[in-house]
Amino acid sequence: MSDPINYNAFSRDEWQGFADRATLPLTPESLRQIKAFNDRISLQDVQDVYIPLVHLLRLQVQHYRQLQRDQAAFLQQPAHRIPFIIGIAGSVAVGKSTAARLLEVLLNHYFTDQRIQLITTDGFLYSNEELKKRGLMSRKGFPESYDMAGLIHFLNAVKSGAPLVKSPVYSHKVYDIVPDQFDYIEHPDILIVEGINTLQLPTNEQIYVSDFTDFSIYVDADSDLIEDWFLERFQLLLETAFQDPSNYYYPYATGDRDVALAKARQVWHDIDLKNLEEYILPTRNRADMIIHKTVGHRIDRLLLRKY
Numbered sequence: 584m585s586d587p588i589n590y591n592a593f594s595r596d597e598w599q600g601f602a603d604r605a606t607l608p609l610t611p612e613s614l615r616q617i618k619a620f621n622d623r624i625s626l627q628d629v630q631d632v633y634i635p636l637v638h639l640l641r642l643q644v645q646h647y648r649q650l651q652r653d654q655a656a657f658l659q660q661p662a663h664r665i666p667f668i669i670g671i672a673g674s675v676a677v678g679k680s681t682a683a684r685l686l687e688v689l690l691n692h693y694f695t696d697q698r699i700q701l702i703t704t705d706g707f708l709y710s711n712e713e714l715k716k717r718g719l720m721s722r723k724g725f726p727e728s729y730d731m732a733g734l735i736h737f738l739n740a741v742k743s744g745a746p747l748v749k750s751p752v753y754s755h756k757v758y759d760i761v762p763d764q765f766d767y768i769e770h771p772d773i774l775i776v777e778g779i780n781t782l783q784l785p786t787n788e789q790i791y792v793s794d795f796t797d798f799s800i801y802v803d804a805d806s807d808l809i810e811d812w813f814l815e816r817f818q819l820l821l822e823t824a825f826q827d828p829s830n831y832y833y834p835y836a837t838g839d840r841d842v843a844l845a846k847a848r849q850v851w852h853d854i855d856l857k858n859l860e861e862y863i864l865p866t867r868n869r870a871d872m873i874i875h876k877t878v879g880h881r882i883d884r885l886l887l888r889k890y
């Protein structure tokens with residue numbers, strides 16, 4: 584990728600020098616939490632990349648709060664505590680949810696007095712019933728498969744300081760929205776919103792998801808590598824979650840492995856890669872920060888928007 588002119592680009596070595604890593608070492612409990620959701624995460628990445636990122640986020644949050652206070656004083660209004668929203672975008676299988684959960688653990692560790700919550704925009708996909716009605720079953724993940732108005736309404740309610748906001752839940756297991764199940768967002772200090780569409784501009788809305796995000800991160804990698812990660816994850820799931828008879832992909836777990844792998848390749852090429860090239864990658868240069876990964880999920884470069 585040639586670097587866009589409005590970003591500062593840093594090698595991993597440069598980036599890791601930006602924060603004093605000795606300030607608050609991770610506790611065994613935080614390390615345990617990190618390993619619990621993905622035991623393949625490199626603790627070296629956490630030290631070298633994520634801890635400086637948390638320091639940068641602390642600056643961002645402090646400045647945001649100060650501006651909110653100053654502006655409320657100028658307008659002679661009472662100051663409200665408005666949630667700070669971090670958006671995380673990127674391809675299917677690039678590692679957005681892993682990065683989002685890692686940030687959640689680290690922010691909880693470093694910002695002990697703050698409530699941190701996390702949602703994924705998968706919950707705003709239309710249900711399969713609705714997708715079928717619209718002829719969109721093979722377009723899951725594409726912009727038109729999301730209830731973007733619903734997502735924007737949700738973000739607006741969170742930003743407005745509503746004490747409890749419901750976010751619908753998507754299940755990869757049943758391959759559908761789960762009726763009557765919700766995540767509850769209870770006026771957090773920081774909300775992490777992870778999803779392929781967090782930097783997209785919906786065509787039929789006046790406002791965008793990015794109007795509500797205060798800091799956005801795009802997780803980036805070469806598409807051939809992402810395909811490998813997608814197929815690796817699929818193979819792992821064939822041995823685990825797909826073995827459950829109620830899983831959408833159960834027939835593939837019990838059948839011929841070559842058929843299952845051919846299905847995974849077809850889903851990647853016809854749906855997820857297409858979506859990446861047409862709709863996700865073009866949003867990369869809207870992010871405040873681009874985290875670039877290489878072989879083995881190793882982070883090698885970071886780009887930070889200058890203006």
Ligand SMILES: Nc1ncnc2c1ncn2[C@@H]1O[C@H](COP(=O)(O)OP(=O)(O)OP(=O)(O)O)[C@@H](O)[C@H]1O
Nearest residue numbers: 623624625674675676677678679680681812816880
């Ligand atoms: N830092 C990492 N180290 C090792 N493996 C990782 C890392 N990040 C992600 N992975 C692996 O890569 C695969 C994709 O990661 P993840 O599920 O987080 O992606 P995603 O972008 O959230 O995907 P989706 O959009 O499909 O939910 C998973 O198998 C995950 O275990």
Ligand SMILES: CC(C)(CO)[C@@H](O)C(=O)NCCC(=O)O
Nearest residue numbers: 675705723724725779850854855
């Ligand atoms: C839920 C999304 C769209 C985004 O995370 C993705 O993981 C997905 O399921 N894509 C569609 C691939 C398929 O139809 O099997």
